[in-house]
Amino acid sequence: MSKTYSISELASEFDLTTRSIRFYEDQELLHPTRRGQTRVYSSKDRVRLKLTIRGKRLGLSLAEIRELFELWDETRSGSKKQLHLMLSKIAERRAALDQQMKDITMVQLELESAEIRCRQALEELDEKEPHEKQQEEEQTEATD
Amino acid sequence: MSKTYSISELASEFDLTTRSIRFYEDQELLHPTRRGQTRVYSSKDRVRLKLTIRGKRLGLSLAEIRELFELWDETRSGSKKQLHLMLSKIAERRAALDQQMKDITMVQLELESAEIRCRQALEELDEKEPHEKQQEEEQTEATD
DNA sequence: AAACAAGTTTACGTTAACGTAAAGCAATAG
DNA sequence: CTATTGCTTTACGTTAACGTAAACTTGTTT
Numbered sequence: 517m518s519k520t521y522s523i524s525e526l527a528s529e530f531d532l533t534t535r536s537i538r539f540y541e542d543q544e545l546l547h548p549t550r551r552g553q554t555r556v557y558s559s560k561d562r563v564r565l566k567l568t569i570r571g572k573r574l575g576l577s578l579a580e581i582r583e584l585f586e587l588w589d590e591t592r593s594g595s596k597k598q599l600h601l602m603l604s605k606i607a608e609r610r611a612a613l614d615q616q617m618k619d620i621t622m623v624q625l626e627l628e629s630a631e632i633r634c635r636q637a638l639e640e641l642d643e644k645e646p647h648e649k650q651q652e653e654e655q656t657e658a659t660d
Numbered sequence: 661m662s663k664t665y666s667i668s669e670l671a672s673e674f675d676l677t678t679r680s681i682r683f684y685e686d687q688e689l690l691h692p693t694r695r696g697q698t699r700v701y702s703s704k705d706r707v708r709l710k711l712t713i714r715g716k717r718l719g720l721s722l723a724e725i726r727e728l729f730e731l732w733d734e735t736r737s738g739s740k741k742q743l744h745l746m747l748s749k750i751a752e753r754r755a756a757l758d759q760q761m762k763d764i765t766m767v768q769l770e771l772e773s774a775e776i777r778c779r780q781a782l783e784e785l786d787e788k789e790p791h792e793k794q795q796e797e798e799q800t801e802a803t804d
Numbered sequence: 805a806a807a808c809a810a811g812t813t814t815a816c817g818t819t820a821a822c823g824t825a826a827a828g829c830a831a832t833a834g
Numbered sequence: 835c836t837a838t839t840g841c842t843t844t845a846c847g848t849t850a851a852c853g854t855a856a857a858c859t860t861g862t863t864t
Binding site for chain 1: 718740764775782
Binding site: 533535536539543552553554577578579 | 820
């Protein structure tokens with residue numbers, strides 16, 4: 517008997533609402549069992565939830581995540597045809613991730629140069645008015 | 661006079677609809693000028709469009725992308741307070757990107773192992789039934 | 805002149821991913 | 835016993851990011 521989880525345990529662990537978790541089940545990303553009418557999550561479900569979150573952070577839709585889960589599950593039982601289909605889907609995903617890596621690298625570089633530019637602007641301000649306290653203007657602009 | 665672009669030129673270059681491009685303008689990601697009532701895009705607009713697409717591939721919302729553009733634009737004219745705010749926003753983004761890098765690495769590993777598993781399953785099928793043509797089952801399942 | 809292409813505005817429709825009540829069952833605390 | 839806590843289902847509401855259609859202008863081709 518491996519460990520099980522309640523919906524609210526998972527919700528607080530991953531900082532989600534129970535609504536979201538139920539929604540993910542509705543989208544067939546999770547398949548908890550029931551004790552009475554109450555959902556019981558296995559550690560497999562927990563892993564899936566973690567992977568779901570990871571996928572979301574990468575911009576995948578729930579449908580795409582579900583597709584990957586199904587691929588993984590059917591790997592054992594697939595026919596030749598199925599297996600080839602899976603391989604192509606996997607390749608597709610890997611290519612997309614490679615592209616994302618490149619994108620991230622580019623954006624990182626841009627942010628880095630933006631940071632440098634920012635720091636230089638600050639230095640210049642400090643040279644001109646070293647003793648000045650903040651509040652040059654009343655721009656409060658959305659600390660959100 | 662540097663080069664300018666029409667909306668449909670940009671649309672076909674980046675494989676977008678003109679609808680999207682106008683929408684991005686509505687969201688203040690682009691600021692084309694006008695010749696009569698017709699939009700004229702500068703190369704700066706083109707760069708912004710490219711960055712927008714890159715941002716989208718990383719899962720950023722249009723609002724977030726807009727925020728980054730505004731940060732960048734205000735870097736020159738910012739007050740001390742503003743500059744510090746920008747630096748923190750930049751740091752925020754960079755942290756998110758680092759996380760994404762990790763996520764990608766993890767998912768890449770998972771996909772790799774899925775691929776290996778797939779190839780092994782194929783090999784086993786080939787050993788058992790080397791002369792068999794496909795069509796073990798009639799599963800056509802959404803080539804989509 | 806008439807028609808076509810490429811642009812425009814206005815506005816309603818759609819999908820994804822939840823948020824937000826409303827109303828009800830089940831166990832436990834006071 | 836009833837009140838609170840945690841779970842449930844049902845269902846309507848909301849936001850983002852466009853799609854799609856209608857109706858109009860402007861310039862170019864036939």
